[in-house]
Amino acid sequence: MNIFxxxxxxxxxxxxxxxxxxxxxxxxxxxxxxxRLADLGNNEVMCAMNCKDMxxxxxxxxxxxxxxxxxxxxAVYKAYIMSEMxx
Numbered sequence: 750m751n752i753f754x755x756x757x758x759x760x761x762x763x764x765x766x767x768x769x770x771x772x773x774x775x776x777x778x779x780x781x782x783x784x785r786l787a788d789l790g791n792n793e794v795m796c797a798m799n800c801k802d803m804x805x806x807x808x809x810x811x812x813x814x815x816x817x818x819x820x821x822x823x824a825v826y827k828a829y830i831m832s833e834m835x836x
């Protein structure tokens with residue numbers, strides 16, 4: 750399943766880049782097979798991911814520690830589920 754998120758990180762691009770690298774080295778790396786993170790400037794970011802386990806991703810994102818990280822770092826974003834367009 751493809752996931753896309755777009756938003757702002759007040760703490761800056763390096764904060765979210767470091768967090769994703771750390772998360773991918775842990776359990777998240779078991780169910781996210783690949784991702785691409787882009788710095789759009791002015792603290793705006795977007796990321797596309799391939800997720801093998803949506804339940805695990807949902808549990809991870811709703812974990813109080815994750816929600817606190819978002820709050821502490823000024824992360825405001827929306828996440829979307831995407832599917833491939835075919836003919």
